[in-house]
Amino acid sequence: MTVTRKLTALAAGLTLAYAAHAFAADIPAPANKPYPGTIVLNVDATDVGQAIFRVRSTIPAKPGAMTLLYPQWVPGQHGPTGPLLQLAGLRITANGQPVEWTRDPVNVYAFHITVPKGAAQIEAQYEYLSPVTGAQGRITMTPDILGVQWLAMSLYPAGYYTRQIPVQANLTLPQGWQYGTALETASREGDVVHFKPTDLETLVDSPLFAGRYFKQYDLDPGGKVPVRLNVVGDTAEAIEAKPEQLKLHQALVTQAYKLFDSYHYKHYDFLFALSEDFGGIGREHHQSSENGVMPGYFTEWAKGESGRDLLPHEYTHSWNGKFRRPAGQNVPTFNQPLQNELLWVYEGQTQYWGEVLSARSGLISAAASRDALAAAAARYDNLPGRRWRAMQDTVNDPIIVQRRAIGWGDWQRSEDYYVEGQLIWLDVDTKIRELSGGKRSLDDFAKAFYSVENGQIGPAYYTFDDVVKYLRQVQEFDWASFLRTRVTGHGPGAPLDGLARAGYKLVYTETPTDYLKGAEERNKYADFTYSLGFSVRADGTIGGIAWDGLGFKAGLAATSTLVAVNNKAYKPDVLKSAIKAAKTGKDPIELLVKTGSTYRTIKLDYHDGLRYPRLERIADKPDLLEKIFAPK
Structure with a gap:
């Protein structure tokens, strides 16, 4: 055997030996038993200049093998998107001495250590590096605002x-900053806030927004439990709500109580950031929401x-998704996979009630609500992607895509269980109204399904059969077949029976609705x-391209930039005028397009004018949308 072959064999043997050693460090399975001791988690959020959270966590431990986990599966994002990328500088000590850690070679969210003899706890120090540009992820710290997502700050022991x-x-907050959170505050000493002990699941479900400019509004004066709007912003002016604006947000709470006939929180805190720099978000929590x-x-x-x-949608989640949860969301840790098969209930019905409560509260007019429904x-x-992929399969997109950009959204599909789910629940609502002669509606389902054990904080889980059972209690019908047909169907066309039952049809006109103009x-x-089958961003780059549409067939791609229309520099009005002119002429519309360093002219033989969706009676x-959107 040559020296090279001997070295190769030796390397292979060492690799196998290392792999055997690495795989031998099993991750303890979670057990439903109390953890012996309380983790003390200290987060220093004062470095807003460099956007660095500094974390020190003291974890009770006993000598021997121990595995620490960083959360992987993020509630509300429905996928394995824990920001492990942003965790840095991990140092572990026990009794003041360094403890080496080894990352699991298969589950990279797991860190194996050996707690030395005589140690009763370990201390982990690390940084959470907030993204500083949108390309790195969602920005959670600016010079004026910070958001603490405890999931991103936490390491926890496996086995529980x-x-x-x-x-x-x-x-620890920057000097003088104020904050909002669903957590209970034990005390504040200067800029150090001490929260009351809670369990890790509740902590992770209770994020915090803090800011240089902060204002809190009471959304239910005199109510049984507090509901607060905690606003942070880039400026003091941005966070000032006028009385008439505040009144509409208060009406949201009133209308939600009338709809669900219950509440499932000790207090509810909207966390609301108004900023160009702080990352946009809409994420539900049981007793709060990040917006x-x-x-x-x-x-x-x-x-x-x-x-x-946005606020009506996330508020609805306190009932649907956080109190009432699909059984597949009942997982023991943040490192166990979520089962998403009922997201069309969790998110789809929330989308429906969010739009309904927007209208009933007056945050959005009934006319604009109809226009939004027309756009959906x-x-x-x-949507051509419906031909090959049922909406039911899109519940896997938080795992497959993880909310990254995709090139051909209407062909690949994305998280369509939201809005297509909304259309299905409109279908259900109008079907109940039709079968009951207008005596009952989906409102009756909401009262029955979400008002169980009013005041209970802990979640109540449900299955598909539970949803069907409660629907049948409201109105006898074969709801199982009705729902299965719609969530697994392929068209042609969207499930628009509910729209027709509501007294409306989808049409297209040359004038956009005010809703579309605003969007x-x-x-x-x-x-x-x-x-023409595409949209154009403000800088002229081609945005969404309709698969099999006119632009698609002409070879347009998302890497293209629209430079000129009929030899005139591109502006939205120039292209709109060209489309209008082509309706009465025979000449094609000529577009000068730049892709990379290449320019080319494409001709679109289109003569049907501008087309924007709206609803027509x-x-x-009867007009059921008028009844659905009317305040109670």
Whole structure:
């Protein structure tokens, strides 16, 4: 045997030996028993200049093998998206001496250590590095705002249910900053906040927003339990709500109580960031929600109607998704896979009730709510991906895609259980109304399904059969077949029976609705999806391209930039004028397109004018949307 072959054999043997050693470090299975001791978690959030959270965690331990886990499966994101990338500088000590750690070679979210003899605890020090650009991830710290997602700050011992691990959290804030959270505060000493001990699952479900500019609004004055809107922003002006704006948010709480006839929190805290720099977010929690939008929410109120459904959606989740949870979401730790098969109930029905409560509270007018429904109906009625992929399969997208950008959204599909789910629940609502002669509706289901054990905080889990059972209690019908047909169907077209029963049909006109105008302005794009088959961003780059649409067939891609239209520099109005002119002419529309360093002219032989979706009344049917959107 040559020296080279001997060395190769030796290396292979060492590799196998290392692998055997590495795989021998088993990760303890979670047990439903109390963890012996309380973790003390200290987070220093004062370095807003460099966007660094510094963490020190003291964890009771006993000598011998121990595995620490960093959360992988993120509640509310429905996938394995724990920000392990941002964890850095991990150092572990016991009795003041270093303890080496080894990352598990298969489960990279697990860290193996050996606790030395005589040690009763270990101390882990590390940093959570907030992204500083959107390309790195969601920005959670700016010079004026910070968001503490305890999941991102936590290491916890394997072998126990997270709800059985006690944690006492402490947070050091920048000088003078105020905060909002669902956590109970034990004390505040200067800028160090001590929270009451709780279990790890509750801690992770109770994020915190803090800011240089902070204001708290009471959304249920005199109510049985507090409901608060905690607002942080880039400026003091941005967080000032006018009385008439505050009244609409208070109406949201009133209408939710009338709908669900219950509450399942000790207090509820909306965490609301109004910022250009702090990352946008909408994430549900049982007794709070994280919400981040652009700073003009209050100051440019008239322009933002189409974006005011965020708070109603996340608030609805306190009932649907956090109190009432699909059985597949009942996992013992943050490192066990979530089962997402009922997300079309969890998120789809929340999408429906969020839109309904937006209208009933007056945050969004009934007219704008109809326009939003028209946009949703058009989107899914023209979705070619439905031909090969049922909506039921899209519940896997939080795992497959993990909310990364995709190239061909209407062909690949994405998390369509939200809005297509909304259309299905409109179908259910109108079917109940039809079968009962208008005596009952999905409101009756909401009262029955979500008001169980009013005041209970802990979750109540459900299965598909439970949903069917409660629907049958409201109105006898074969709901199992009704729902299965819709969630596993392929079309053609979207499930729009509910729209027709409500007295409306989807049509297209040359004038966009105010809702669509607002969406275009807020998102800075021009939408030609239902005419030329693509949209264009403010800088001229091609946005969403309709699969098999006119632009697609002409070879447009998301890497293209629209430079000129009929020899005139591109502006949205220039392209709109060209489309209008082509309707009465025979010449094609000429587009000068740049892809990389290559320019080319494409000709679109299109003569059907601008097309924007809206709803039109069916004359011989009652207007059920008027009843659905009317305040109670």
